[in-house]
Amino acid sequence: MSLRDLFRKNSPKDFRASRASDSPLYISHARVKPVDSYYPVLSESGSTSIDYYLYRPLDCDSFEIRLLRLRRVVVQQALGTVEERFSCSLEYASLINPPDYIALSYCWGNATKTRVIFLSPGICVEVTQNLYNALDDVVRMDWFRQSRTHEYEDHSVLLWADALCINQEDPVERSQQVRQMRQIYSRASEVVSWIPCGSEQAVDYLVRNRFYGEGIETEVQLPSTSTPFVRFLDGSDNQNDVVSLDEYETRKEWVNQEWDIMEDFFTQAYWRRVWVIQEVAVATEVTVLCGSYEIPWDDVAAVLAMWKKNPDIVPIDKRAYLKAMHLAEFRDRFLVKREPISLLDAMRWSYQTEATDPRDKIFALLGLCHDGATYVPVPNYKQPLEEIIADMSKTMMSFDRSLDLMCLKGTALEDQSKLPSWTPNWVNLWSGSLHSMTVHEAKFADWHTTFPFNPVLNGSTTQILKVEGKFYGTILSLASKMAQPGPNGEITLTPEARAPRISCTAPLVGKVTSLSAPRRIEIELGYAVWKTLTMGLLPPEISESTAAACFSQLWTPEGRGRVHNYALIEWIDRNSGFEVQGQALRALAMVGSTAEIPPLPAAVRSSEICWKSFGAFIDTIEKVLGSGMRLVVIHGVKSNVIAMVPSSAKRDDQMWFIRGCSVPVLLRELENVTEKAQYKVVGGVYVTERIRKWWKPQFKWTRGEQDEQLDNYSSTILNLC
Secondary structure (H helix, E strand, O other): OOHHHHHHHOOOOOOOOOOOOOOOOEEOOOOEEEOOOOOOEEOOOOOEEHHHHOOOOOOHHHOEEEEEEEEEEEEEOHHHOEEEEEEEEEEEEEOOOOOOOEEEEOOOOOOOOEEEEEEOOOEEEEEEHHHHHHHHHHHHHHHHHOOOOOOOOOOEEEEEOHHHHOOOOOHHHHHHHHOOHHHHHHOOOEEEEEEOOOOHHHHHHHHHOOOOOOOOOOEEEOOOOOOOEEEEOOOEOOHHHOOOHHHHHHHHHHHHHHHHHHHHHHHOHHHHEOHHHHHHHOOOOEEEEEOOEEEEHHHHHHHHHHHHHOHHHOOOOOOOOHHHHHHHHHHHHHHHOOOOOOHHHHHHHOOOOEOOOOOHHHHOOHHHOOOHHHHOOOOOOOOOHHHHHHHHHHHHHHHHOOOHHHHOOOOOOOOOOOOOOOOOOHHHHOOOOOOOOOHHHHOHHHHOOOOOOOOOOOOOOOOOEEEEEEEEEEEEEEOOOOOOOOOOOOOOOOOOOOOOOHHHOOOHHHHOHHHHOOOHHHHHHHHHHHHHHHOOOOOOOOOHHHHHHHHOOOOOHHHHOOOOOHHHHHHHHHOOOOEEOOEEHHHHHHOOOOOOOOOOOOOOHHHHHHHHHHHHHHHHHHHHHHOOEEEEEEEEOOOOEEEEEEOOOOOOOEEEEEOOOOOOEEEEEOOOOOOOOEEEEEEEOEOOHHHHOOOOOOOOOOOOOOOHHHOOOOOEEEEEO
């Protein structure tokens, strides 16, 4: 018998009463079906709809909300059968002094799978199957809690659920209710997080016992009595824990199923819903309702915290819990530590969440953020997403006194959105993929800087941003991109005919005289290449000399044989001849290398450490190139430089130092435009510290003022479109 089957068999009958499969109930945007004909009512927003027969306008001055009064009705059918139905009615209450109510946190689910719920008097409303099941389970939960003091037939529960308590067809009301969402969930006596799950009792069992944290894994003990028994759950060894070896084998099977159960739990769409962040973070008390089993939120948070601290105990293919990790972190910051959360940070931390309406990716976070009302004063569902992002981004840049936001472009090769190029490409960053941003963008918090001046110049609009910049150079050549996995997760390589670089690398030093006796400039060039390729992400235990030795092995049989990523092997082969200052990469790798790392003998400890460092070196390069960064040579006004740029970069794109931006920016000049100096932002540029020190962010730029750091080139007013 499996773990799931055993739990189903032993589940309490009074609480897990079978759900009536044909009971009426459904909701999709609160579509209303009146029993009798009626005349439509004109709403304040000027539209006529059947929905206004159900919803009267809310009194905003008293912070009025609607609440759903749910009653379970037992109907005696013919032939003595009994059918359970929902009887619902809407009530109105003020958030200033609300009654006790439960706020429901759930995922709407598939809008095509619907049920019908009856709203008195004489109205039936369609709701999604998910909402129907959630209401059913909440009523059962509350009935079970109050069964000692309430009669089943007369029992009711007061509940707030967005799909029924907000008129989803009225954008004015939706916008107004969004501003009250924090208060709705914080003023509730309890927030119930409803999660559909096929193994609810198993999840309850595993979470409550701190899965893999409190001795949950079985362990055989053989005491002196030679009676076989199992130490189970809490590690105790009392007689109640004594089981046969056959039963132990059964429990051992359960251990193999436990990760599957937890994976199913955290794979549910609920954990990816953006509104859940605020609903869970602000709640005084949260109960996770998995089917008909209640799990305190603190137990779920404890399991997540344990896995975050010890990620190695989680199988590599069972990492769905990462999609729920941000919920625990938001709640901890907001409710426990009371740390202020900025809207920019909240949007960065929640980039993998999902929303039916993309505007909710912003609106759902406003109540948590101390600056939410500053950047989005009035959430408006009538305003297009592009306008919202443009207005918000421009305001952020002015208030934050930094243009660093323009460097957040994501990894899409072509920008298909209608956003101005100087705004963060949130549409791409919101793709939900772990690889939707480059490592440079992922490290945004490390290089983001606030300046003592407003970098947004007068005359800027939501379409054109006027800034001050200094030109440095144009892209002269680009190394190829590292192949990326396709939608099916497979990598497609495009081999090309070329000379066998690896076989001729060993005698390279003897053939190229400049390598056997390299000049200082060549040594510095090789140093700059690997420093740029690794983008400062090498582990601190790897010294510069060790990193240089690792770089020298990339184009040797020994080094290449230790690379296991086919896409990286293809990149190494394809770019072996990529020239920097007239020298191929494979040649620069050999500069200054007086000794190669020998083959790995089992007894040689020093060699083992070297090759371990080489593995970390390879992992770093794979991380950088795999995120979409690309190696380029920029022909500069002072000298040529090596840099890493977004994968969408093209030859002749220009590198600029922008006043108010912490890193150089790659711009593409627009052609066939009436006004000069119009550019499209491609993304941020990574250069080594040696290049960055030439440019001083704190330097006070003035129109026409010269900067000796850039060979007396004056600054220019740029129009970013």
